[in-house]
Amino acid sequence: MTNLAKARLLALILPTALLAGALGSQYLGGLYPCEMCHWQRWPHYAAVAVALVAILARNSALSRPLTLLAALLILGSGATGIFHAGVEYGWWEGLTRCASAGVGGSTADVLAEIMATPMIRCDAVQWSLFGISLAGWNALFSILGGSAIVALCLKRPR
Incomplete structure (x- = not known):
């Protein structure tokens, strides 16, 4: 497997896995996302789409720039x-x-749902591991585990 193929695959797998974790914590773990949690998801959704296009265009000159774009989104x-x-x-x-x-x-349904749904504060840690919040883990995995490794795989050998 070439470095470009590895980069494309990682650019697809990492944001997919991070989104699966975020959606799993929401729908299975009961952790409602705040507005800034959603902000973190949008680039991952876009990275998955761009990485899929890069994989489909693997024999094209567009594959490398698309993979780089996915890394930048991550x-x-x-x-x-x-x-x-x-x-x-x-x-x-x-x-x-x-x-x-x-x-x-209906209006009554909307009001009942609003009253039953907890307010989610962006400045409150809902869950952490080793003192690092979900937002912090996303940052670590996205920057160090994702975009940096994809960029290294995209580096052309001299």
């Missing part, structure tokens, strides 16, 4: 994770208000 999610972790730990002020899950239906 890096963007990691940068957002750093910002979110800083807000959670009180290092700086956040940009958002509290958020709740989206609802639909």
